[in-house]
Amino acid sequence: MTKDELLKQVCKAVKNVREQNPLAPSITNSVTINFVANAQLAVGGSAAMVYLPDEGEFLATISKSFYINVGTLLPIYEESLPRTCKMLHEKGCQWVLDPVGIGIGELRTKLILQMKEYKPAVIRGNASEIIAVAKLWGLADCDEVNEKSKGARGVDSTDEVEDAKKAAKAIAVYTGGAVAISGKNDLVTDGKMCVICYGGSVFLPMITGAGCSLGGVVSIYCTVSNPFIAALTATIMYNEAGKIAERKSVGPGTFQARFLDELYLLKEKNILKTRIEIEE
Amino acid sequence: MTKDELLKQVCKAVKNVREQNPLAPSITNSVTINFVANAQLAVGGSAAMVYLPDEGEFLATISKSFYINVGTLLPIYEESLPRTCKMLHEKGCQWVLDPVGIGIGELRTKLILQMKEYKPAVIRGNASEIIAVAKLWGLADCDEVNEKSKGARGVDSTDEVEDAKKAAKAIAVYTGGAVAISGKNDLVTDGKMCVICYGGSVFLPMITGAGCSLGGVVSIYCTVSNPFIAALTATIMYNEAGKIAERKSVGPGTFQARFLDELYLLKEKNILKTRIEIEE
């Protein structure tokens, strides 16, 4: 696929979401839950967040897409996440996994391990998180990946996006979906094609939930396109909205408000001008 | 009561809250909990949020008003909500119910059913939620309401405010309090009088928690006036602050900040100019 063809599909996804106001429910962390919902609304989607097992299952049955973020686990998640993911898988609902903080605590590891069989349509994370998922799922050449990865620090990446490419491709091949790595430049892959996306803002890493909300927005675009285009669309929206919002801000506080504005306002012409590079 | 008489009472409630800084504690959902608190503070009130049963009971005994929102249930809510609502009822503390997501999951249905006997002073919701409460509590002509309601989608309404008027009146007659329906235009009723309120902003449905925070602000006004005037005051504040904030914003992000500003700044003259229609 050419760059122009890709960007046309991205524009179509943006337009369709703005017209259809699709719902993508979430089980997500409490730090950034408000920002995830507001970003989903800003791009034209609808949000609904729950914690309980039967509520997750119910929303899985009525939705085309779902967002799961393991950032702040509660005890009930031991039930809620496997039951919801199982239902999502059975119903063919496309779901997005954000493996925030992978490596912290026993339950997190156990849950992400269980999720392997329920194949998320998109996994979004920073480089360290994507490498950690590939390792945990036994998908990458672990020796090589081990050697390269410096591991996460809390919820921050210590690895570069490029170092996680192999892990990302392995995951996407396994799930049949896509993987999006956030970093200075971003990488989106469906296991074959890799798209490097440029743009964004120095302020994005300075607002909590930039990554989580990107995941939530990917899940919104999953309602109108395939996982790869959905991940690419959200990534490009973030890069272009981030670039414009930075010019209109003096710090991370005003940036956050402006960024939501630009997600809402972003025009097709900005999307068509975005800088991406395709590696087959 | 004439429009002028009503608006004078609204102005008095606004003024009293700004002077008295009254506390209205909450058990509310984690998506919008921050925005609820900030809106309560912006109008001049004070906020305190808890999750545990004995904490809810304790705050029920020291407060004039309380806000309960069932948006994101946790397992402990099975105890916290009935115990808190019982205490609120016994102590004659006026409480506001926001039946967010009614219909999702077993616990939510069970809890809202239990709340019937503890008679919330105000129920605030969108049209689908108000219809669903009336049905669940056996208060409306179910056949007619069933026929009309398309049901909620996640946390969004699929029904029009006008379609929920009968349900709202039936609830208010039962509780002896008031019901506020949020929508394009809003409706506030005490079971007899219905007031249609105009204004607001296209951005209000684009920020998560516009409805929840309205409920939280109703509970603040319940500390200084009766349920009907409290619901009306909060609704008018939202409509007028929303209108002004929209003129000063370019998108939902800057709108959210500006909206809190305008709740804080709104003047009596704006309230007196608000457009409402009274139906007896």
Added chain:
Amino acid sequence: MTKDELLKQVCKAVKNVREQNPLAPSITNSVTINFVANAQLAVGGSAAMVYLPDEGEFLATISKSFYINVGTLLPIYEESLPRTCKMLHEKGCQWVLDPVGIGIGELRTKLILQMKEYKPAVIRGNASEIIAVAKLWGLADCDEVNEKSKGARGVDSTDEVEDAKKAAKAIAVYTGGAVAISGKNDLVTDGKMCVICYGGSVFLPMITGAGCSLGGVVSIYCTVSNPFIAALTATIMYNEAGKIAERKSVGPGTFQARFLDELYLLKEKNILKTRIEIEE
């Protein structure tokens, strides 16, 4: 120590955090969790929030500092907080306690009582909270303190900063750390020296989480300096950023965004001009 010497250390702490991007994880309340994280990021730190016992323990072992805020307790906190605090104490990790809502509910009292032996490096609270901790821990002349304190109302102080000075000193002497009292003017003490800090904004008490986020920021500065300087640095940052942000805002909504901007932008020259008074 002279005022100039103190402020030089404050400037050094600010600079070091901006250069080192240190992590201070939290177990904190869900009302203000997003604002805590954003404030920690704005000053140059990194945030990670968890709820589960083994996750708290794990982060305690990999971090130099930790923030604990008891604002919205969940049942699991009965395990999470003692286990995390024990680990923090054993590993010599400096931790900051925010005793929000002390006096509400049984679990809160029990947990704060348990924390006594794990000696937080800094306790930050309003006057009523600091007095309540001193009483609960049996550290102050209870009769005198009892007489003076009017007690908290929900999460608000009803006491003046000056009235809590004795309690603050007693706590700092016991812990060997520092205590910071937030109010119209703020007080920071290491048990011997008391520094009164001026500045801030009328809007700070109108945004939820002004205090919580201050505690989170204290914990960031604890990674690069001793508890007293850390508490002083965060307090001065808040006073100066608050002052500037207020001039650029029209209400609490825009203030909140501007305030984060100013935390990020604040210059050494502003810190050196801040008004403080030292009492030995």
